[in-house]
Amino acid sequence: MVHLTSVASDATAKRGSVVEGMENIKIDEPAEDEVTAxxxxxxxxSQELPQHEMPEHEMPKEVAYRMIxxxxxxxxxPKLNLASFVTTYMEEEVERLMAEALPKNFIDYEExxxxxxxxxxxxxxxxxxxxxxxxxxxxxxxxxxTVGSSEAIMLGVLSMKRRWQNKRKAEGxxxxxxxxxxxxxxxxCWEKAARYFEVEERYSYCTEDRYVIDPEEAVSLVDENTIGxxxxxxxxxxxxxEDVKAINDLLIKKNIDCSIxxxxxxxxxxxxxxxxxxxxxxxxxxxxxxxxxxxxxxLVYPGVGWVVWRSPEYLPKELVFNINYLxxxxxxxxxxxxKGASQVIGQYYQMIRLGKRGYRSIMMNLTRxxxxxxxxxxxxxxxxxxxxxxxGLPLVAFRLNPEHGHxxxxxxxAHQLRERGWVVPAYTMAPxxxxxxxxxxxxxEDFSRSRCDLLVKDIKLALGxxxxxxxxxxxxxxxxxxxxxxxxxxxxxxPYYKKEKHSLQGKHGKVxxxxx
Numbered sequence: 001m002v003h004l005t006s007v008a009s010d011a012t013a014k015r016g017s018v019v020e021g022m023e024n025i026k027i028d029e030p031a032e033d034e035v036t037a038x039x040x041x042x043x044x045x046s047q048e049l050p051q052h053e054m055p056e057h058e059m060p061k062e063v064a065y066r067m068i069x070x071x072x073x074x075x076x077x078p079k080l081n082l083a084s085f086v087t088t089y090m091e092e093e094v095e096r097l098m099a100e101a102l103p104k105n106f107i108d109y110e111e112x113x114x115x116x117x118x119x120x121x122x123x124x125x126x127x128x129x130x131x132x133x134x135x136x137x138x139x140x141x142x143x144x145x146t147v148g149s150s151e152a153i154m155l156g157v158l159s160m161k162r163r164w165q166n167k168r169k170a171e172g173x174x175x176x177x178x179x180x181x182x183x184x185x186x187x188x189c190w191e192k193a194a195r196y197f198e199v200e201e202r203y204s205y206c207t208e209d210r211y212v213i214d215p216e217e218a219v220s221l222v223d224e225n226t227i228g229x230x231x232x233x234x235x236x237x238x239x240x241x242e243d244v245k246a247i248n249d250l251l252i253k254k255n256i257d258c259s260i261x262x263x264x265x266x267x268x269x270x271x272x273x274x275x276x277x278x279x280x281x282x283x284x285x286x287x288x289x290x291x292x293x294x295x296x297x298x299l300v301y302p303g304v305g306w307v308v309w310r311s312p313e314y315l316p317k318e319l320v321f322n323i324n325y326l327x328x329x330x331x332x333x334x335x336x337x338x339k340g341a342s343q344v345i346g347q348y349y350q351m352i353r354l355g356k357r358g359y360r361s362i363m364m365n366l367t368r369x370x371x372x373x374x375x376x377x378x379x380x381x382x383x384x385x386x387x388x389x390x391x392g393l394p395l396v397a398f399r400l401n402p403e404h405g406h407x408x409x410x411x412x413x414a415h416q417l418r419e420r421g422w423v424v425p426a427y428t429m430a431p432x433x434x435x436x437x438x439x440x441x442x443x444x445e446d447f448s449r450s451r452c453d454l455l456v457k458d459i460k461l462a463l464g465x466x467x468x469x470x471x472x473x474x475x476x477x478x479x480x481x482x483x484x485x486x487x488x489x490x491x492x493x494x495p496y497y498k499k500e501k502h503s504l505q506g507k508h509g510k511v512x513x514x515x516x
Contacts, residue, residue: 039066076423082441082455083425085266085296089446094349098301098342106145106341109330115341116330118348119145125351127308129272130264130281130290141282142315143308144333145294145344149265150189151335152291152307156261157193157227159289159309159333162316163259164227173224181221182230183213185237185430187265190230199227205432211238211385215246219254228259228288233280234267237430237440238386239393241267241280248284259288259314266393268292268306269299273360274367274390288314294347297363297393299354299445304343362445366394369452370443374398376456380463385438399438407471410437415481416462422455 039045044063049071059067078088090098101115109116123143128134132141146152161178168175179200182190194201204217218229229251231244244262251258262280264271269292271278281287287310294304309315321332354362371388374396378384381404386397400406400413414426429436441455466474 039063077421079446079451080421081423082447083423085293085442085444086302087295087299088444090299090301090346090350091353094346094353097349098346101342101345102340104341106339106344107332107337112341115345119344122344122347122351123306123308126268126292126306130268130308132282132308132310139311139313141308141310142312143306145347146291146305146307146334147336147339148295148303148305149187149263149291149293150192150305152293152305153189153261153263153265154193154196154335155307155333156289156291157190157197157199159315159319160228160259160261161197161199162319163314164225166316177225178227179223179225180227180230181218183218183232183235183242183430184432185211185235186230186232186263187236190263200225202226203431206237206430208429208433208436211235211429211433212240212242213247215243215250218247219250219256222251222256222258226258228261231260231262231280232267233262233264233271234393236266237427237438238397239266239395240387241271241275241278241392244280244287245284248286251286258286260284260286262287262290264290265293265305266296269294269297269359270363270366270393273356273363282310294343298347299350299359299362300343300346302343304347363394364390366443366445366447369447369449370394370396372449373441373443373452373456376452377459380456380460386440394443395440396443397438397440399436406466408466408469408474410439412466412474412478413459413462414439415478416465417458418481420458420461422458424455 039062042060042063044059044067049067078084081088104112104115106112106115106119122145127141127143134140144155146155157180160180164178165175177200178198179202180194181202181204184203184205191201193199202221204213204221206212212235213231222229229247231242231247233241233244235242244260247260250256251260264280268290271280281290289307289309291305291307292298294300294306295302298304298306315333319333322330351359367390370386374384374386374388377396377398381401382398383401384396384398386392386395399410410426414424417424424439424441426437426439428434429438443452469477
């Protein structure tokens with residue numbers, strides 16, 4: 001998800017100085033012809049990096065590299081960012097492969113036919129991993145790569161809406177009021193898809209003791225205008241798997257013609273290897289499409305996603321464009337056109353390099369590490385809100401025990417951990433259960449047992465520090481961080497778009513935790 005940036009006014013762009021009044025102080029600049037072998041001895045080191053206007057003249061490549069690299073040192077360490085599902089480790093061999101593919105435009109099938117073939121192989125492998133029907137070439141599954149699960153979900157919603165419209169038109173009925181049923185804990189891209197494609201959102205809200213969709217309630221929300229139900233394999237907040245089979249069975253029992261799209265952005269590469277017996281995919285007849293993020297537990301750097309449909313029946317023909325691009329005929333269903341080929345190649349490498357056994361070993365290790373972390377946190381007095389033993393994603397969602405009477409909250413703990421370099425998010429639960437505060441650690445491939453022990457030590461240290469501080473000092477510290485930490489500032493957001501009331505965040509203060 002990319003944020004919307006406000007373009008600075010001329011007055012703001014000219015202001016330049018960090019400290020007010022400094023712009024009036026004249027400092028001698030090096031002469032134009034001064035030459036040095038050192039980056040920091042050059043005139044560029046004594047100048048502000050361009051921010052609003054492209055400079056008139058060139059900059060030596062070594063200087064440009066070093067200046068930008070220095071600027072980026074203020075970013076956090078990705079390996080300590082335990083808020084994100086996104087892959088932060090790949091082997092050197094695949095990194096070389098991906099770097100070599102950087103100049104390739106994936107859409108140019110004529111020039112890069114083998115890259116297109118590699119995508120086809122990936123789609124086939126993923127579809128089979130999701131138990132897609134493969135008995136017939138004419139009725140078999142199909143799919144495509146995307147830039148992430150957000151695009152994949154957009155395509156899934158668009159296909160469900162168009163199929164519903166076609167059915168309503170054929171029956172001579174009104175097709176102007178489509179709706180979609182989903183959990184209030186969905187990722188924000190579902191809200192975007194509904195808003196962009198003019199589909200009414202119907203929510204099964206979480207409660208303070210249930211953080212997933214209620215199958216009975218979800219099916220009760222379905223009417224003749226429902227294009228489908230979204231079920232999540234690995235919710236953002238607690239990592240739980242929603243009961244797709246229960247929804248499927250209720251629809252069949254009540255003879256309701258309604259499709260299910262499974263959002264397996266996070267769990268699509270986990271569940272098949274950790275709980276292969278769990279029926280959530282194309283083994284269920286009402287499941288017509290599934291999306292998954294390759295850049296999460298697919299173990300590829302961002303951004304790549306995948307979407308698979310059960311059969312052509314669920315992807316209306318009029319949405320697919322047959323085009324001739326640079327001499328090659330190709331069928332296309334995408335919201336993007338040009339994109340890099342590196343991530344698709346990276347996905348293929350991971351699948352043939354690791355194989356099913358390799359993925360299973362990694363996902364089982366992550367599950368064990370998550371269970372180990374949960375046990376440690378429970379010993380420290382936290383309440384564990386996520387499912388263990390492989391019954392959810394390899395993450396740990398936890399909160400302070402209210403019975404212990406702490407004079408600080410989860411946000412204070414998160415701030416303390418941030419001072420040690422860890423990014424462990426604190427947040428409130430989804431709408432209708434937003435009184436609950438919790439924290440979450442995502443266990444990724446490079447989060448080893450050893451690193452887990454370091455985190456536990458720092459959490460213990462954070463609790464000890466907070467216990468010694470009085471309540472006012474903690475509140476003052478939190479307020480100071482909010483005002484002075486770059487991550488809390490939204491200086492690039494245009495004021496026109498603030499305080500909107502159409503999203504779940506605008507209505508209920510819902511927190512967005514991941515980017516498909």
